[in-house]
Amino acid sequence: MSAGAAADGPASPLDAGARTAAPQAPDNVYVADRLDETADLLQLQDANPFRVRAYRNAARTIRRHGVPVAEMISKGPPLTDLPGIGEDLAGKIAECAMTGAHALLRELRQGVPPFVVELLDIPGIGPKRAIALWRDLGVRTREQLRRAALEGRIAGASGLGRAAQDAVAAMLAKAPTTPSRVPIPLAAPVARALEVHLRAAAGVEQVTVAGSFRRGRETVGDLDVLATAAKGDACIERFCAFPDITRVAARGDTKATVVLRSGMQVDLRVVAPNAYGSALQYFTGSKAHSIALRRIAQRRGLKLNEYGVFRDGQRIAGETEESVYAAIGLPLIPPELRENRGEIEAALAGRLPALVRAADLRGDLHVHCALDDAALAEAFCQAAASRGWTYLGLVDQASRLVSANGGEPAALERALKRIPAELRGVRVLRVVECDITPEGALALPETLRQAADVVIAAVHSRFDLSRDEQTRRTLRALQDPALRILAQPSRRLVVRDAPYDVDMGQVIRGAAAAGVAVEISADPARLDIGDLDSRLAREAGVPVSLSCEATSPEDLADLNFALLQARRGWLEARHVLNARPWPELVSWLRGAARGRPVSAPA
Known part of the structure; x- marks a missing residue:
């Protein structure tokens, strides 16, 4: 992040999460897609969730990394330098980059038809139900699925029912679409590479990526680049030599339009300095x-x-x-x-908000780290300290803690307290994330309820409930005195329909009444909550927590994508929970705990 961005918030989304200034845009999207496909196929085989997550995290890392995989293979640094990429994953990534797939993926493809993976996108259809549709009904194509729905055969398949059949019918009623826009976190590395590429040309003075990208919109359709240069034709020549281009659609003395390998269109205009x-x-x-x-x-x-x-x-x-x-x-x-x-x-009227800035943030309250992984916890805190943060919420899943420690209360408490209250000069909050059950309860053992510094909850299942049922479910969860932060309140996906329907107005009013914060996640697939709901939270007086949901220290830079949504939602520092200094944050957590104290600073 540039000094100017740190002082004033993201000067542009180029300052948000861009860690690599590579002059060439990579074709890493294809490799990342193959890793996601591997995760999908493993999920369908009910593989170990941690193995599935490893492929998901690797896909996220590769997709957003600025250096081409092929360049890393030929020139270095080694792929294992990337966060979460071990020797085994590095080998599979290299094989994908060289041959288009890897051996495990080819093996998995032999066992499951491609359309079965697409079934996972239907709300209410998880891996077991997708397998049931395939094995019990022989569904291998969209047309076969349509016939099964029309004939009422889906409700009779093992593990399915009328609700699943209705969800499939609703999905089929929509024309299949290919998203023409991509989440801004995925567009940012391309935009940065373009900017770096153009700035390297002699005589280029100013370069800015404008359009919806500069406004920080959650998705970007194309990129509009503006530049000033001593020689416009030289700038155009440099632009058209960008390595990721597949086609130059138009080219003139001061304008050019190109299409990248990803299909994204980029327009360049060279303008006079006085304009x-x-x-x-x-x-x-x-x-x-x-x-x-x-x-x-x-x-x-x-x-x-x-x-x-x-x-x-x-x-x-x-x-x-x-x-x-x-x-x-x-x-x-x-x-x-x-x-x-x-x-x-x-x-x-002189009432523009003083928007929250990157410099206002004091930490992140939702960083994924198994609380028995002391080395990763220390690495996270070191990275947080280097960003000038003073506290960090290390989040472990309640279900994982119970599984890893046999559910024994004493073992659970020891696991939770294994990480010290301070590392590398950064205050540590031990955070537990739990599921909200379909009935609206927190799936949270009493030991973790009492021992955790902060409890975060989210809906992770039963997306097929009706709007009223989902809303009541969340409102009930908000009444639990242990809950501090509601994560992924709408569980939206920015490039397609949300997995469930919920009345966010009621949820935000419920959070205000219960004294619970809501979260903006920087997860590129979600950016949840979005700008409009952020503004609702501001108006209702609900604190908003900005989270990167990092799984590696390098991911902490992604917090700026949540910051962009907060700024679009008119949030000031006073509205943002993790912009509060430590004593003020602890005071709020004590109040939200309704009598159960949180460790205060020494």
């Missing part, structure tokens, strides 16, 4: 925000476009965004707010 600010405002958008600005300009007798602000044909502003906004009587509005959702009215 850079106005072009940046125009191409950042949103369209609704820009239209509203032009109307304000017209009322003031001005003309606003991508080339500047004009009065009687004379340019009066345009070099910087600040000058553009000032010329029409407004302060600079942060890019994340530019959606025409009241930001212009707030700016006119």
